[in-house]
Amino acid sequence: MQRIVWGRNTSSNVMKVLWGLGELGLAFERIDVGGAFGKTDTTQYRAMNPTGLVPTLQEGDFTLWESNVVLRYLGQTHASGTPLWPTEPRLRANIDRWMDAQHNVLGRPMTAVFWGLVRTPADKRDLKAMATAIGEAAHAWRMIDAMLDRHDHIAGADFTLCDIPWGVHAHRWFGMDYHGLTRPEMPALRAWYDRLSRRPAFQQYVAATPIV
Ligand SMILES: N[C@@H](CCC(=O)N[C@@H](CS)C(=O)NCC(=O)O)C(=O)O
Structure with a gap:
C-alpha cells in the first residue's frame, strides 16, 4: 500500500508523523508542501485536508490529518497492545x-x-x-x-x-x-x-x- 506524507520536513507537526513512522519502521514517501513550498491552497490539497495545514497522511485511499491523530492511528494500526500504544x-x-x-x-x-x-x-x-x-x-x-x-x-x-x-x-x-x-x-x-x-x-x- 502506498503511504505518502504531505508536508515540509521543517514543520514540528510533520516531524511528529515522520518520527512515528520511523519508530514503527514503516516505509513512506514525503512530498514537500507548506511554508515556502506552498501548494496547500490548491483544490487538490484542500480536498485532502480542508485546513490547508501540514501534515497530511495518505495510505492507499485513506487520508488523515492532525498530527497527533495521525500518531494515534499509526499506533492503533501498527503497535496496538505494545508499550508504545497499550490497549489497557x-x-x-x-x-x-x-x-x-x-x-x-x-x-x-x-x-x-x-x-x-x-x-x-x-x-x-x-x-x-x-x-x-x-x-x-x-x-x-x-x-x-x-x-x-x-x-x-x-x-x-x-x-x-x-x-x-x-x-x-x-x-x-x-x-x-x-x-x-x-x-x-x-x-x-x-x-x-x-x-x-x-x-x-x-x-x-x-x-x-x-x-x-
Ligand atoms: N493541529 C495541526 C496543526 C498543523 C499546523 O499548524 N501545521 C503548520 C506547520 S507546523 C502549518 O501547516 N503551517 C503552514 C504551512 O506550513 O504552510 C496538526 O497537529 O497537524
Missing part, C-alpha cells in the same frame, strides 16, 4: 492526555517562542511578549520535568506515543540557545531529551533538520 484503557488514556496537553498547554507559547526567536529579526522582536511566552512554555516543561523525575519517559518507564510530540518540541527548546533562549534548569527533562537523542528515528527525522 487507563494506560492509554494517560498517554492520550499528554498528547493533547502538548497541543493545548505547550502549543501556543512554544509557537510564540519559536516564531519570536527563530523567525523574527532581533530588532523586530516584542521582548515583553517573548518573556511571557518563555515563562508559559517553561511552566509546561516543568510539568513534564516533574513526570520525568519519577520515570524515564513521560507516561512511565517506556517510550510511548506521547514522547513524540513533546520530544519534537524539546529539540527546539534545547536547540534555541543559538537564537538567544535562556531556560530554567530542568535536569530530568534534559536527561530524557538526551535519551530521545539516542533513538535512530529521532536522529533521522528531528535532529537532522535545522531549526528554521
Whole structure:
C-alpha cells in the first residue's frame, strides 16, 4: 500500500508523523508542501485536508490529518497492545492526555517562542511578549520535568506515543540557545531529551533538520 506524507520536513507537526513512522519502521514517501513550498491552497490539497495545514497522511485511499491523530492511528494500526500504544484503557488514556496537553498547554507559547526567536529579526522582536511566552512554555516543561523525575519517559518507564510530540518540541527548546533562549534548569527533562537523542528515528527525522 502506498503511504505518502504531505508536508515540509521543517514543520514540528510533520516531524511528529515522520518520527512515528520511523519508530514503527514503516516505509513512506514525503512530498514537500507548506511554508515556502506552498501548494496547500490548491483544490487538490484542500480536498485532502480542508485546513490547508501540514501534515497530511495518505495510505492507499485513506487520508488523515492532525498530527497527533495521525500518531494515534499509526499506533492503533501498527503497535496496538505494545508499550508504545497499550490497549489497557487507563494506560492509554494517560498517554492520550499528554498528547493533547502538548497541543493545548505547550502549543501556543512554544509557537510564540519559536516564531519570536527563530523567525523574527532581533530588532523586530516584542521582548515583553517573548518573556511571557518563555515563562508559559517553561511552566509546561516543568510539568513534564516533574513526570520525568519519577520515570524515564513521560507516561512511565517506556517510550510511548506521547514522547513524540513533546520530544519534537524539546529539540527546539534545547536547540534555541543559538537564537538567544535562556531556560530554567530542568535536569530530568534534559536527561530524557538526551535519551530521545539516542533513538535512530529521532536522529533521522528531528535532529537532522535545522531549526528554521
Ligand atoms: N493541529 C495541526 C496543526 C498543523 C499546523 O499548524 N501545521 C503548520 C506547520 S507546523 C502549518 O501547516 N503551517 C503552514 C504551512 O506550513 O504552510 C496538526 O497537529 O497537524
